[in-house]
Amino acid sequence: MDEQQHYWVVTCKNVAYHQEKNPFALHRIRLAKTEVGARHRDHVGRFSVMCDDCGKQFTYEAPEVIMWIGPPVLFMPHPLFA
Numbered sequence: 651m652d653e654q655q656h657y658w659v660v661t662c663k664n665v666a667y668h669q670e671k672n673p674f675a676l677h678r679i680r681l682a683k684t685e686v687g688a689r690h691r692d693h694v695g696r697f698s699v700m701c702d703d704c705g706k707q708f709t710y711e712a713p714e715v716i717m718w719i720g721p722p723v724l725f726m727p728h729p730l731f732a
């Protein structure tokens with residue numbers, strides 16, 4: 651079960667908080683599972699996401715959504731990406 655999974659993510663903008671916990675990694679907030687070759691959701695416009703770690707909410711735009719590979723976890727997909 652430790653197979654890596656592709657996700658659409660945004661990077662939490664509360665960078666100072668997360669760097670204190672882990673100076674070497676930005677905190678990625680999972681929006682949805684995806685797979686290699688999936689089309690980028692460039693139509694989503696502006697949307698807000700609450701960080702699953704620090705709990706802060708920020709506004710993001712489609713270009714800030716990136717594909718990222720990470721370990722599988724249980725998470726709530728963002729309604730725009732579900």
Ligand SMILES: [Zn+2]
Nearest residue numbers: 662664701704
């Ligand atoms: Zn955060």
